[in-house]
Amino acid sequence: MKFNVLRRLFIFPSQKFNCIFDVLKEKPSFSLMSIYYNWYMSVLSLSPAKSEVLQAFLLHKKPVKPIEISKEIGKKFPSVMMHVIGLTKMGYLFSPKKGYYKLTNEGEKYLGALNLNREFARKLLTGKFFGNTFNFYLGLNEPINIKAYNLQTFVFAIKKAPIQSVEFHMKRGDFKIWLRGIGDVDLANKIEFLENNDLTGESLKQKLHLTTFNR
Numbered sequence: 001m002k003f004n005v006l007r008r009l010f011i012f013p014s015q016k017f018n019c020i021f022d023v024l025k026e027k028p029s030f031s032l033m034s035i036y037y038n039w040y041m042s043v044l045s046l047s048p049a050k051s052e053v054l055q056a057f058l059l060h061k062k063p064v065k066p067i068e069i070s071k072e073i074g075k076k077f078p079s080v081m082m083h084v085i086g087l088t089k090m091g092y093l094f095s096p097k098k099g100y101y102k103l104t105n106e107g108e109k110y111l112g113a114l115n116l117n118r119e120f121a122r123k124l125l126t127g128k129f130f131g132n133t134f135n136f137y138l139g140l141n142e143p144i145n146i147k148a149y150n151l152q153t154f155v156f157a158i159k160k161a162p163i164q165s166v167e168f169h170m171k172r173g174d175f176k177i178w179l180r181g182i183g184d185v186d187l188a189n190k191i192e193f194l195e196n197n198d199l200t201g202e203s204l205k206q207k208l209h210l211t212t213f214n215r
Contacts, residue, residue: 053083063100
């Protein structure tokens with residue numbers, strides 16, 4: 001029985017919770033529980049490489065091919081595919097159709113994605129966050145007459161702002177800080193991922209605008 005439980009733990013990670021009860025029913029030895037604990041913690045904590053792949057899926061509302069993810073993050077496809085398979089076994093990704101993958105609810109929770117209720121979503125989109133207006137700058141002490149009061153105005157502001165201004169705020173992390181301040185952790189995480197991709201110029205502005213527009 002112990003061998004079968006351990007075999008299920010290592011080969012079928014998605015069954016981890018059922019295995020807890022199997023292990024407890026058998027009144028396992030301390031060594032068996034230690035093996036399980038170490039395995040379970042390794043499942044919960046993703047490697048930096050796996051986290052990077054998982055974060056890339058945040059930017060896609062629709063299922064996407066792993067080859068597209070590999071191009072976006074600049075990693076070789078075989079390595080990305082290996083992580084996609086692992087993340088799928090762990091329950092963070094799923095494949096709705098052959099060759100395409102998408103974040104599961106568990107994957108979104110792991111990344112801190114925010115499930116918005118209708119009222120809060122409406123406030124984020126069209127409400128005014130007094131005291132939390134985002135003022136765009138070209139650089140230090142160089143304000144420009146572009147402001148954002150909510151997500152709707154933020155989308156238009158990104159499109160209107162000069163590339164120099166967008167790059168300035170991205171390098172400082174201003175966008176993600178403001179978004180977390182008004183409560184949109186999900187979009188903040190997506191923008192943080194863009195920061196780590198080292199995008200510049202028009203490609204940065206277009207990707208940022210598309211990400212905020214799709215929110």
